[in-house]
Amino acid sequence: MHPFKTFEGRVCPLDRTNVDTDQIIPKQFLKRVERKGFGSCLFYNWRFDEKGNKKKDFVLNKPEYAQSSILVARDNFGCGSSREHAPWALQDYGFRVIIAPSFADIFYNNCQKNGILAIRLDSPRVDELIRRGATEALALTVDLEQQKLSAPNFAEHFEIDPYQKEVLLKGLDEIAMTLTYEDEIVAYEKQHEAVVH
Amino acid sequence: MKRRNIIEKIWDQHLIHQEDGKPDLLYIDLHLVHEVTSPQAFEGLRMNHRTVRRPDRTFATVDHNVPTSENRETKDAISKIQIETLQKNCKAFGIELADIYSPHQGIVHVIGPELGLTQPGKTIVCGDSHTSTHGAFGAIAFGIGTSEVEHVLATQTLWQKRPKTMQIKVNGNLGIGVGAKDLILAIIAKYGISVGTGHIVEYTGEAIHNLSMEERMTVCNMSIEAGAKAGLISPDQTTVNYLRGRRFAPKGAAFDQAAQNWLALASDDGAEYDRTLEIDASEIQPQVTWGTNPSMGASINDLVPDPESFDDEEKRQAARKAIAYMDLKPGTPIHAIPIDVVFIGSCTNSRIGDLRQAAEVVRGNHVHEGVRALIVPGSYQTKKQAEAEGLDQIFKEAGFEWREPGCSMCLAMNDDIVPVGKRCASTSNRNFEGRQGTGSRTHLVSPAMAAAAAIQGHFADIREFTAIH
Ligand code: SF4
Numbered sequence: 127m128h129p130f131k132t133f134e135g136r137v138c139p140l141d142r143t144n145v146d147t148d149q150i151i152p153k154q155f156l157k158r159v160e161r162k163g164f165g166s167c168l169f170y171n172w173r174f175d176e177k178g179n180k181k182k183d184f185v186l187n188k189p190e191y192a193q194s195s196i197l198v199a200r201d202n203f204g205c206g207s208s209r210e211h212a213p214w215a216l217q218d219y220g221f222r223v224i225i226a227p228s229f230a231d232i233f234y235n236n237c238q239k240n241g242i243l244a245i246r247l248d249s250p251r252v253d254e255l256i257r258r259g260a261t262e263a264l265a266l267t268v269d270l271e272q273q274k275l276s277a278p279n280f281a282e283h284f285e286i287d288p289y290q291k292e293v294l295l296k297g298l299d300e301i302a303m304t305l306t307y308e309d310e311i312v313a314y315e316k317q318h319e320a321v322v323h
Numbered sequence: 324m325k326r327r328n329i330i331e332k333i334w335d336q337h338l339i340h341q342e343d344g345k346p347d348l349l350y351i352d353l354h355l356v357h358e359v360t361s362p363q364a365f366e367g368l369r370m371n372h373r374t375v376r377r378p379d380r381t382f383a384t385v386d387h388n389v390p391t392s393e394n395r396e397t398k399d400a401i402s403k404i405q406i407e408t409l410q411k412n413c414k415a416f417g418i419e420l421a422d423i424y425s426p427h428q429g430i431v432h433v434i435g436p437e438l439g440l441t442q443p444g445k446t447i448v449c450g451d452s453h454t455s456t457h458g459a460f461g462a463i464a465f466g467i468g469t470s471e472v473e474h475v476l477a478t479q480t481l482w483q484k485r486p487k488t489m490q491i492k493v494n495g496n497l498g499i500g501v502g503a504k505d506l507i508l509a510i511i512a513k514y515g516i517s518v519g520t521g522h523i524v525e526y527t528g529e530a531i532h533n534l535s536m537e538e539r540m541t542v543c544n545m546s547i548e549a550g551a552k553a554g555l556i557s558p559d560q561t562t563v564n565y566l567r568g569r570r571f572a573p574k575g576a577a578f579d580q581a582a583q584n585w586l587a588l589a590s591d592d593g594a595e596y597d598r599t600l601e602i603d604a605s606e607i608q609p610q611v612t613w614g615t616n617p618s619m620g621a622s623i624n625d626l627v628p629d630p631e632s633f634d635d636e637e638k639r640q641a642a643r644k645a646i647a648y649m650d651l652k653p654g655t656p657i658h659a660i661p662i663d664v665v666f667i668g669s670c671t672n673s674r675i676g677d678l679r680q681a682a683e684v685v686r687g688n689h690v691h692e693g694v695r696a697l698i699v700p701g702s703y704q705t706k707k708q709a710e711a712e713g714l715d716q717i718f719k720e721a722g723f724e725w726r727e728p729g730c731s732m733c734l735a736m737n738d739d740i741v742p743v744g745k746r747c748a749s750t751s752n753r754n755f756e757g758r759q760g761t762g763s764r765t766h767l768v769s770p771a772m773a774a775a776a777a778i779q780g781h782f783a784d785i786r787e788f789t790a791i792h
Contacts, residue, residue, distance in 0.1 A: 133627060143637055143640075143641055144517075144616055145751075146616070146755045147754065148734075148756070148757060148758050148785060149756060149757075152757055152761070153735065153736050153758075153759075154735075155735070156387075156407050156735070156736065157388060157399070157401040157402050157404075158361065158401065158405075158568050159362035159404060159405055159408050159497060160362075160363065160366075160439065161363045161366075161469075162514075171756065171757050171761060176743065176761065176762070200637070201517065201590065201637075202516065202517045202520070202550070205517070205550065206452065206753065206755060207451070207452050207466075208360065208451055208452040208466035208468055209449055209468075210360065210450075210468035210469040210470060214769070219567060228517065228520065230465065230517075230520065230550060231521060231550075231575075232452060232466055232468060234469070235467075235468060236468035236469075236470065239470035239471070240470065246560040248411045268401060268586070270696075272593075280611070286516060287426075288344050288345075289344060289345050289346055289482070299371075300470075300474060300482070301371070301373065301474050301477045301478060304348070304477075304478045304480060304482070305476065305477070305478060307339065307340055307348060307480075310339050310340050310348075311350070311478065311479065311480060312771070313340055313635050314339045314350050315350075315479075318336075323512075
């Protein structure tokens with residue numbers, strides 16, 4: 127996983143609540159056995175009509191957001207299924223940061239495992255970003271070390287779990303790290319073997 | 324000693340390592356695997372020259388994209404690759420697989436309990452959000468992403484932040500014709516789809532205690548639709564009775580010992596929770612969802628709501644979008660909504676008890692003209708049991724399709740798809756846009772309500788329906 131330190135990108139406002147993983151990546155695209163190549167399927171049913179033509183009024187299809195890499199949406203982003211294809215699709219499309227007032231638990235975790243920074247921000251601040259993102263070319267700087275977001279006339283601190291921060295900053299291989307606890311895992315197994323099947 | 328709830332007891336029992344500034348390192352007792360969320364995890368193991376630490380604690384099946392036709396031939400080339408990839412991976416890493424022709428194949432959350440793999444006190448994970456189903460046995464069971472699947476395969480552990488605990492207390496008893504599905508839909512309609520975020524929920528109260536094991540699974544299954552990490556129910560004699568004699572359950576004296584341990588896991592009297600919600604079971608009516616998330620639900624005798632009646636703008640906007648997508652008119656009586664397709668299946672409602680309830684409604688009636696109705700049993704074992712009881716005959720004579728087990732029209736990854744613009748009464752758990760097929764419209768209901776809708780061609784109050792027919 128690539129380390130995440132600071133990042134600057136253009137905001138894409140997705141003015142919706144409860145964006146579920148079935149919308150982020152519809153199930154017909156879950157059949158691949160690789161991690162790559164899901165970007166073209168991102169928000170498929172919102173981006174394309176039944177004939178496969180781009181829907182002009184959907185925000186991602188507007189030319190001014192073609193290069194955006196920071197997605198800002200409303201409450202409970204990523205609810206629904208556990209499919210990691212959702213963050214894979216977001217990442218493959220080009221998003222590195224997702225900002226919302228709240229996220230569904232599994233999605234939030236899945237982001238971190240893939241080096242995507244999911245940031246929880248108060249609703250009024252998210253609202254401000256969505257409104258400004260809709261009317262101006264809003265570039266946002268994200269500093270994970272300092273836990274700071276900044277843009278012209280905008281500065282905000284954000285909270286993140288210290289462990290998740292470390293994993294992202296260092297781009298840690300979590301499995302390798304866990305395997306350093308091998309002795310404790312073995313000890314646990316010895317002690318509990320009798321009780322479980 | 325502090326009085327503990329079952330969530331705290333199981334969590335503490337599975338702690339391997341605890342340290343300030345880090346999540347807890349938890350041991351995972353059982354890892355269930357299916358074809359859609361595992362290929363990239365096995366690939367990750369290979370790339371890093373790692374192996375599966377405990378194949379004996381890992382069990383796999385194919386369910387999400389398997390065809391439910393009688394010959395079970397996968398026409399779709401990419402689905403086929405996914406199924407074959409799981410077969411190869413299970414073989415290479417020594418994992419038992421309930422393959423497509425196995426007598427144990429079925430939806431992962433149906434076969435785990437059926438085989439007795441699911442047991443009280445276990446930590447259970449699967450790359451699927453409805454893993455919460457297994458909580459019905461008094462286990463901590465939750466869905467994980469593919470990176471975590473890889474982590475569990477390699478280490479049999481997970482780093483997990485200790486979640487908050489929530490009690491949902493269901494007082495009183497459910498009325499006649501009102502079931503577990505109505506109960507959980509009513510809870511979600513009342514408290515919303517993110518009320519459980521960051522929490523594990525324990526369902527308690529008289530109404531919960533009186534549910535069968537299968538009904539408890541229906542309730543716990545939809546915990547994720549309330550945003551919860553997991554949902555569970557303290558084990559009792561119903562739990563013990565269900566597990567006795569199952570393939571992976573302990574045998575003989577070991578079973579009695581295990582049963583004692585299981586019963587001791589139940590939450591202590593007076594245990595505390597970070598949050599407690601209550602609901603009165605006797606007030607719950609048969610439920611039907613009208614919108615595009617599971618909290619957008621109503622009772623059968625309600626009307627499709629007017630979006631302008633909601634108290635905040637976000638809700639009004641969401642309701643407007645949902646009603647437009649669902650092509651409904653505010654003020655229409657719910658029971659007057661016509662139906663094109665009926666799907667009885669999914670990990671929420673495809674067990675033998677669900678099929679019996681549906682068959683009871685269907686017996687002697689016929690599917691309404693123009694309606695396509697499918698029954699997809701959750702597993703081979705369920706299918707065989709239903710056939711032994713003659714339920715398949717009742718369904719077939721009434722004009723239902725009787726299909727092979729799998730997830731099927733719950734997420735429409737195989738050929739079982741609701742066509743564009745068509746309306747489906749479904750016993751599954753998600754009514755998201757396009758879930759059952761691009762442009763499909765889903766109404767979530769109980770098996771009995773789905774069966775009644777199949778016969779009437781529109782929704783019907785199951786309590787009146789049973790009285791008339
Ligand atoms: S039946 Fe539906 S919800 Fe259940 S595991 Fe299968 S796809 Fe997921």
